Amino acid sequence: MQTLAKFRRNYFGVLFLVPFILAFLLFGLFPVYNTIALSFTDTTLMTSNANFIGLKNFQRLFADGVFINAIKNTWLLWILNFIPQIGIAMLLSVWFTNARLRIKAVGVWRALFFLPNLLMPAAVASLFFSLFSYFGPMNQFLVRNGFLPEAMQFLQSKEIARGLVIFIQWWMWFGNTIIILMAGMTSVPLTLYEAAMVDGASATQMFRHITLPLLKPILIYIFVTSLVGGMQMFDIPYLLTDGRGAPASSILTNNMLMYLKFSSSQGHIGAASSVGVMIFLMTSVCSLGIFYFLRDKDSKISHQMKF
Amino acid sequence: MAYKFTTTLFRALIYLFLFVLLLVTLAPIWLLIVNATRSTVEIQQGVAFLPSTHVFENYGILIGRGLDMPRGFMNSMFLAIATTVVSVYFSLLTAYGMVVYDFPGKKIFYNFILVLVMLPMQLSIIGFYQYMSKLGLTDSYWALILPSVASAGAVFFGKQYLESVVISDLIDAARIDGASELGIFHRVMLPIATPGAFTMAIFAFIASWNNFFTPFILISSIKKYTLPMLVQTLRGDVYRTEYGSIYLGLAITVVPIIIIYALFSRYIVSGIAMGSVKE
Numbered sequence: 001m002q003t004l005a006k007f008r009r010n011y012f013g014v015l016f017l018v019p020f021i022l023a024f025l026l027f028g029l030f031p032v033y034n035t036i037a038l039s040f041t042d043t044t045l046m047t048s049n050a051n052f053i054g055l056k057n058f059q060r061l062f063a064d065g066v067f068i069n070a071i072k073n074t075w076l077l078w079i080l081n082f083i084p085q086i087g088i089a090m091l092l093s094v095w096f097t098n099a100r101l102r103i104k105a106v107g108v109w110r111a112l113f114f115l116p117n118l119l120m121p122a123a124v125a126s127l128f129f130s131l132f133s134y135f136g137p138m139n140q141f142l143v144r145n146g147f148l149p150e151a152m153q154f155l156q157s158k159e160i161a162r163g164l165v166i167f168i169q170w171w172m173w174f175g176n177t178i179i180i181l182m183a184g185m186t187s188v189p190l191t192l193y194e195a196a197m198v199d200g201a202s203a204t205q206m207f208r209h210i211t212l213p214l215l216k217p218i219l220i221y222i223f224v225t226s227l228v229g230g231m232q233m234f235d236i237p238y239l240l241t242d243g244r245g246a247p248a249s250s251i252l253t254n255n256m257l258m259y260l261k262f263s264s265s266q267g268h269i270g271a272a273s274s275v276g277v278m279i280f281l282m283t284s285v286c287s288l289g290i291f292y293f294l295r296d297k298d299s300k301i302s303h304q305m306k307f
Numbered sequence: 308m309a310y311k312f313t314t315t316l317f318r319a320l321i322y323l324f325l326f327v328l329l330l331v332t333l334a335p336i337w338l339l340i341v342n343a344t345r346s347t348v349e350i351q352q353g354v355a356f357l358p359s360t361h362v363f364e365n366y367g368i369l370i371g372r373g374l375d376m377p378r379g380f381m382n383s384m385f386l387a388i389a390t391t392v393v394s395v396y397f398s399l400l401t402a403y404g405m406v407v408y409d410f411p412g413k414k415i416f417y418n419f420i421l422v423l424v425m426l427p428m429q430l431s432i433i434g435f436y437q438y439m440s441k442l443g444l445t446d447s448y449w450a451l452i453l454p455s456v457a458s459a460g461a462v463f464f465g466k467q468y469l470e471s472v473v474i475s476d477l478i479d480a481a482r483i484d485g486a487s488e489l490g491i492f493h494r495v496m497l498p499i500a501t502p503g504a505f506t507m508a509i510f511a512f513i514a515s516w517n518n519f520f521t522p523f524i525l526i527s528s529i530k531k532y533t534l535p536m537l538v539q540t541l542r543g544d545v546y547r548t549e550y551g552s553i554y555l556g557l558a559i560t561v562v563p564i565i566i567i568y569a570l571f572s573r574y575i576v577s578g579i580a581m582g583s584v585k586e
Contacts, residue, residue, distance in 0.1 A: 009408070009488070010408045010409045010410050011408075011410055012408065012488050013404045013405070013407065013408020013409070013410050013413075014404070014408075014410055015404070016400050016401060016403055016404025016405075016408070016492070017401050017404045017405070017416065019397050019400065019401070019456050019457075020397060020398075020400075020401040020456065020457045020462065021457075022456075023397070023453065023454065023456035023457035024423075024457040026453075027435065027453060027454035027456075027457065028423070028431065028454070028457055030434075030438065031431035031432070031434040031435035031438055032426075032430050032431045032434060033434070034431075034434030034435070034437060034438050035430055035431055035432070035433050035434030035435075036430075036434070037434070038433060038434055038437060043437070045440075088328075092325075092328075095321055100314070101314075101317070101318055101321065103318075103321065103322075103325075107576075109325055109329070110576065111568075111572045111576060112329060112332060112333065113328065113329070113332055114572075114575075114576065114579075115332065115333070115336070115565070115568060116332060116335075116336070118513055118517075118564050118565075118568055118575070119336070119517075119561050119564060119565075120516065120517040120519070120534070120535055120538070120560050120561060120564070121517060121519065121535075122517075122519040122535035122536075122538045122539060122560075123535070123538050123557045123560045123561050124335075126538050126539075126541065126542055126553075126557055127335060127339050127554075127557050128335070129542065130550065130553060130554065130557075131335065131338065135351060135550075137338060137342075137350075137354045140353050140354055141354050144353065171331070171332065171335075175332070176579060179576055179579045179580050180579065180580065182580070183579075183580035183581075224425065225425075228425055228427055231427060232427050232428065232429060234519075234520050235519045235520065235535075239538075239539060239542070254429070255429060255520075258429060258433070259524075262433060262436075262524070269433050269436070269437055272433045273433045273434065275429075276429040276430050276431075276432065276433055277430065279427065279429045279430075280427055280429060280430040283427055287425065
């Protein structure tokens with residue numbers, strides 16, 4: 001009797017998941033299916049009749065250089081912000097968790113470095129647009145102090161526009177990475193370091209042979225979440241210049257291209273969907289690749305260490 | 308002795324590095340707030356690091372040119388609160404169902420949620436838009452609020468949190484007292500889970516407040532514009548030379564979040580550390 005009641009009760013748990021599952025089917029899964037289906041049609045927002053056109057949308061994406069350029073831009077903007085982001089975050093996390101250095105007020109430093117992450121990206125992009133505009137504070141500062149002979153149009157240079165997007169992304173995310181890395185580092189058992197010190201290991205050796213291997217799952221997590229986020233970059237490059245990736249499409253990202261197709265005068269949502277599907281395929285393949293190549297090949301060692 | 312000296316020197320260099328980094332981190336935000344209080348003339352005269360007294364003047368110009376900032380603020384606030392309540396309640400409900408009950412397929416469902424956290428929204432947004440336009444929901448907040456019933460990131464966080472606070476004896480005691488399963492969730496579990504729910508709420512609120520892309524795609528009437536969408540119009544020609552009011556407009560969107568952070572940074576930092584809180 002009792003087991004039957006327990007059995008019934010356990011199935012009751014499924015009811016708790018019903019709202020989630022329903023909402024997911026309606027607002028998550030069906031839109032995904034719909035996007036994929038649309039990507040094989042020539043649907044626009046202006047006309048009601050849509051035709052199945054097979055892979056034509058995808059062929060068109062590769063017909064001119066626009067899509068390839070957007071992919072290149074997105075990767076460039078992501079990689080060049082990710083490397084200094086993980087580098088500086090790693091350096092700071094090591095310092096912050098180092099028992100010998102005893103850095104004061106670690107919590108306060110960390111909290112302040114994290115602050116930009118919470119600010120509205122749309123407002124941040126507009127802020128940097130203002131700071132680097134022709135009459136903006138950056139020009140004033142550089143000209144008054146003699147660093148520049150006269151004010152310059154920062155946002156008309158491809159390199160500076162890209163550099164700014166990279167800087168903003170780095171600025172917004174390195175604090176986040178510090179928090180995650182520190183959470184990983186403080187979970188490494190202290191006894192491992194004590195044992196290594198007894199064996200006469202140097203700080204570098206301990207970092208390479210204890211911290212890094214045990215940090216691997218966290219590093220994969222940071223890597224993948226940053227990649228997925230980076231491939232979706234929109235607000236910052238969209239609002240930093242004219243919304244079309246000016247100057248000369250140098251900061252036109254995947255997501256901006258999708259939006260441009262969506263918001264074109266005809267509203268080519270079929271073509272926009274094909275961009276979305278391509279980004280998804282690219283992101284998934286790369287994420288799975290990261291999981292595959294960084295997976296625990298030498299799991300025996302880390303198993304022993306976890307012990 | 309030499310060893311101690313190098314450590315001291317190294318520490319001094321670290322502090323110097325941290326200080327420079329802090330300057331880089333905070334200078335843009337500080338300039339934003341300072342410039343929001345300065346008149347356009349003052350801003351044109353040069354860079355300053357101390358606030359001035361022209362906030363109200365800037366505010367007058369800001370709302371005097373057809374940009375309904377107070378309305379945008381209320382829209383953003385309404386949307387953020389609604390999304391937060393919906394996503395926290397339903398995510399805890401889902402997480403509770405997974406933590407307390409044992410049913411086949413639970414593990415698969417959980418792994419499925421882990422995958423959903425990673426799913427980029429490009430894959431669904433266009434299809435979502437077209438489907439919403441067929442239902443006549445494109446210019447409505449429903450299309451922004453209802454999907455948060457299924458917030459995978461919040462469920463993930465909620466499950467991790469509930470696993471650490473659920474007391475099965477307490478649930479059994481409530482059952483013996485004749486409480487219904489849903490009643491136990493409401494009257495026993497929710498009060499215990501309040502700190503976790505609060506952390507989830509902060510993240511949901513900030514995510515909705517800062518969200519630009521989805522409302523930008525879905526909302527078309529200016530009356531329903533949220534703050535990030537108004538920030539975009541702030542860049543238009545009407546305000547071209549009104550630097551003071553542009554900075555003030557940006558500050559209005561950013562300061563509430565800074566205040567929330569100042570009050571609850573502990574929750575936020577530990578929430579990030581606890582794992583992938585995405586929405």
